[in-house]
Amino acid sequence: MTGHAWDRVPIDAQSIEAPLSQAAIFLVVGVNEGADALAKVRDLLGGIDDLVKSVGFRDLSARLSCIVGIGSELWDRMGAPTKPRELKPFAAVEGTRHKAPATPGDLLFHIRAERPDFCFEFERILLRTLGSAVRMIDEVSGFRYFDARDLLGFVDGTANPVGHEIGQSALVGDEDSDFVGGSYVVVQKYLHDLAAWGETSTDLQEKILGRTKIDNIELDDDDAPRKSHKTLATIVDEDGNEHDILRDNMPFGRAGHGEFGTYFIGYTRHLWVIEKMLQRMFVGVPAGAYDRLLDFSTAHTGTTFFAPSRSMLATLAGGSSS
Incomplete structure (x- = not known):
């Protein structure tokens, strides 16, 4: 990959x-019009x-953290002198049978902790601080399900980069020097038809996902006429280089309402990597051979969104409004 020869995640990066974690809240809000709303957002970012720290000190072992992502339109409204090179609104993807819709959002707060009460308390104070400056768009509380499985019963996030690979895959490098240490973030909320999935044989489930269900062993589908989710979500460029992303997906649900889902959140150094992944999933390779998981x-x-470095957050907090 081009850019930094990453040895570690930069100290200046957010806690990507x-x-x-055992628990998470994914909070997406819109920022209301007016200078007062922008001023409150700037204060919060700063x-x-x-x-x-104020919430997390009560139990440091809870490992409370929060990553802030900023949408393209809000970035423009905040009047920053420069903008991340690839930042733009989510582009909807429509295949022959399934669609990845585009939905609004100015700010993303990815709140994580080992205890759900810490996530709750942080969100409560956060929203009280923002007050009428924002409007709620989406709020999902996620939980770790057994040994990092999704509600479909498969281990999720197996292919995540580790160690120095996190920086290579998830954080912007010297290719966009004003935004080193930042990350593009794409979020999607998926709801599962568990009844139909439960009626599907384990053998077919494994072919659809590309892994065995019990022991999480990768399956080879190079010669299969229909590619698995694992293969379609693997992105290789024209030079044969594989581009990973960092996923922190979480299951969520309300059994009493028949709601069972996975909240997808992907951090990437290059936005085009996730865009290509979604094209492969929803349109298919070849076209029409879409991801059967859909x-x-x-x-x-x-x-x-774009999750800037801590120093860039400070810059945005101190900038003048447009």
Whole structure:
């Protein structure tokens, strides 16, 4: 890959490299019009680390963290002199049978902790601080399900980069020097038809996912006429280089309402990597041979953000409004 020869995640980056947590809240809000609303958002961005410390000190082993992502339109409204090179609104993807819709969102707060009460308390204070400056768009509380499985019964996030690979895959390098240490973030909320999935044989489930269900062994489908989710989500460029992303997906649900889902959140150094992944999943390779997982999992949201470095957050907090 071009850019940094990453040895570690930069100290200035937000806590993107934090280990997978037991609980999370994914909060997407819109920022209301007016100078007062923007001023409140700036104050919040400037004090987000202090807020994490204020809540998190009660139990440091809870490992509370919060990553802030900023949408393209809000970035423009905040009047920053420069903008991440690839940042733009989520582009809807429509295949022959399934669609990845685009939905609004100015700010993403990815709140993580080992205890759900810490996520709740942080969100409560966060929203109280923002007050009428924002409007709620989407709020999902996720939980770690057994040994990092999704509600379909398969281990999720197996292909995540580790160690120095996190920086190579998830963080912007010297190719966009003003935004080194930042990350593009795409979120989607998928709802599963567990009844239909439960009626599907384990053998077919494994072919659809590309892994064995019990022991999580990768299956080879190079010669298969229909590619698995695993293969379609693997992105290789024209030079044969594989481009990973960092996923921190979480299951969520309300059994009493028949709601069972996976909240997809992907951090990437290059936005085009996730865009190509979604094209392969929803349109198919070749066209029409879409990801069969979509027959059981429906995307209801799709939003793109940029999670800047801590120093860039401070710059945005102190900038003048437009």
